[in-house]
Amino acid sequence: MPTFLEFEKPIAELESKIEELRHLSDAGDINIAEEVGRLQAKADRLLRQTYGRLTPWQKTLVARHPERPHFSDYVQALMEDFTPLAGDRAFADDHAIVGGLGRFRDHSIVLIGHEKGQDTASRVAHNFGMARPEGYRKAQRLMELADRFRLPVITLVDTPGAYPGVDAEARGQAQAIARCIETCLRIRVPLVSAIIGEGGSGGAIALAAGNRVLMLEHAVYSVISPEGCASILWRSADQAKEAAEALKLTADDLLRLGVIDDVVPEPLGGAHRARAQTINALGDALEAALRELKEGDPATLRSRRREKFLEMGEGRLS
Template structure:
């Protein structure tokens, strides 16, 4: 497992536990008491460390290479998932995975931004940074969900929309704006979950939802800390200062009224216990969908629009 800088004291204790277990393999040495003592220290240190993470440290956890990605959640939470490809205009964008599936027995449309796990898959999915055809595909699938009256669930995990020349030539800004417009226009329940990194317009294109959930150690901001630092301080070395100023943590955003719920992660982050993370998130999504059950489509749309208008009014105030 990849070890973050602030996790090194924890990793050292966990390494000692593994050494003891290795020495005891095949022998008569009883190490249970010592392992138990060290494990208690690990748990205590883990709670102390993760109970006071800085915004920059949370950014590192949100980007952890072992953290579950959209395809992991889709595989664990949705049955009979059938991927749907293409924007019917230019081509297929693998940075956004979309399709129909069943969530706890009910048909849903699922959209997720996939970063990839290794070099090959990261290149395949363009590190989760979609081009215009990705957002146009998202729009097409949301409109399909609206036509067939099935809820939409989106899984947000991107550093931002792809900033390349080819994306700009094909209308990146317009594609993102149209995707946001579609989010605000559909008459079905729309639940969005920030599972890792929610960056800029690339994230909000899938997150203008009735209910916005964030995993405990995920982040959501208008720009990355590094990007903010390069603009304000002309140096990426001030990324930690930028992370503090951006109020990008789930806890800050809940206080500001930008999101609706913080979904707890296992001690040490989602990457340490993905199965528990999946179960907890499934319960949260189910709760959000249940709260919207039976609500007429026009009311759902009006509430969603008013939610974001209220954010704008609060900002002006």
């Protein structure tokens, strides 16, 4: 059974009852198929109702679900012959950002993304997906490599934000992010980005300034986390729900505002309930975008990407 979120408690209770009844049925000759079917139908109906009216804060919780597919899951399912490349050639290798060369459905590409980790040890090792300057410099190096060899770039974004520690600031965090965004806008190869979980602040846009920006249905993408916004505006993180409403961080909001280009539907109950289905759906969307962009010439790809983001800066979005 999946890990249930706070707002899913009624669903959790029903599914727990279903599991108990199935266990009783397996243990003896009791036939309770009819009761199990009735409860399952009720649970499915409640799940559909709950996910049909998620609030922005609830979507934030779904986007942060620990069992959502992470970068490594997409690599394992979608990539062939993936060869990770390490280091920024200046300071160190940042494990919060992983990237390398490989084949994606017959396309030779460079794949870059945030990795949060799967358990406590790996989350610590990957710093919960919060990159330091060397992570963004590694991403910049890989994008420049892709540009040199005319390889399309796919980026998968899933980070609460760039690491805010003193050591990161001392090594030029802001400049590293800015240079990474600049590189996204400068390269002459197709760049497709996908927000697969959290898209937090400059730490996200450093990898998301693409020709096409896709977003999973229950992912979130914003200039700041709801808790951070609430702490600034209301001096209390307790107002995070209100902040989530104001930030317009859901996929539907961002599609309407023109910040992203397409929303990839998730299975009922979120990506964590059907990981393989989610990964394949995103793979199809990435492939479609890549095929379309590969027809463009390098100068046009770069100019259209720049124009897209410059239009946002000119206040044409409202």
